Amino acid sequence: MARAGVVVGGIGLAMVAATGVSNAYTYDGSDPSSSGCAGGATTVETATVRNGRAMLGTIELRYSTACHTAWARLTLNHRQSACGNASAGYECAHAYVTRDNDGRSYSCTISQGQTQCYTPMVQDKGMTSFTQAGIDNVYGYADTRTAAY
Numbered sequence: 001m002a003r004a005g006v007v008v009g010g011i012g013l014a015m016v017a018a019t020g021v022s023n024a025y026t027y028d029g030s031d032p033s034s035s036g037c038a039g040g041a042t043t044v045e046t047a048t049v050r051n052g053r054a055m056l057g058t059i060e061l062r063y064s065t066a067c068h069t070a071w072a073r074l075t076l077n078h079r080q081s082a083c084g085n086a087s088a089g090y091e092c093a094h095a096y097v098t099r100d101n102d103g104r105s106y107s108c109t110i111s112q113g114q115t116q117c118y119t120p121m122v123q124d125k126g127m128t129s130f131t132q133a134g135i136d137n138v139y140g141y142a143d144t145r146t147a148a149y
Contacts, residue, residue, distance in 0.1 A: 025123030027069045028104060032121055037067035045131070045146035049074075051139040059095055059133035061146045062118070068125035070149070072097040072108070073118040074133045080110045081137065088112075091136040095119060100128045100148055 032038040045061035057076040063069070074095035082088035092112070098105040099122040108117035122129055132145035 024104075027067055027121050027123050029106060029120045030069075032062065032064070032069070032071050032118060035067065035121070037064040037069050037121060038062075040064065040066055043073075044070075044149040047131075047133075047144045047146045049133050049135050049142050049144040051135075051137075051142040054139040056135045056137065056139065056142055057093065057133065059131050059144055059146060061097070061129065061131045061149055063124065063149060064121075067121070068123060069121040070097055070099075070124040070129040070131075071106070071119045071121045072131035072133070073116065074108070074110065075116045076110060076135070078115070080112050080114050082112055083136070084109075084112070091134070091141075093117075093133070093135040095131060095133045097122055097129055097131050099124065100130065 041062050041064040043060045044063045047059050049057045060073045062071050072095040083090045083092035093110040096105050096107045097119045106120040108119045110117045128148040130146050130148040134143045
């Protein structure tokens with residue numbers, strides 16, 4: 001079940017299907033904004049994505065107490081340059097949210113010219129989840145994850 005990428009308010013959203021064998025809960029795969037879960041959500045874990053001394057961006061684990069859901073938000077310190085094909089030479093920056101108990105995972109990709117993306121949500125009541133980001137650029141590839149919450 002792949003979803004097409006869209007640009008909303010300058011934020012590149014490219015959502016893909018869940019991976020892994022897992023349970024499907026009410027909010028699994030839902031958009032945090034359109035579901036209303038983003039209102040009142042907080043960042044519960046954060047990590048700086050860096051390659052050596054170069055700080056490339058920030059990966060956050062966002063959590064909604066109203067919906068009991070978690071998702072990833074990746075913000076770059078620069079606009080995404082050309083990416084995603086052989087001529088660009090770089091993979092587009094991307095983020096994942098993964099539920100620990102069953103491995104259900106959703107991702108987002110930052111499109112060229114954009115600085116941020118967020119993933120669809122995983123239900124997280126009574127469970128833990130973590131986020132992970134990958135950024136590829138002139139400094140090399142950086143892969144960082146947050147602690148679970």
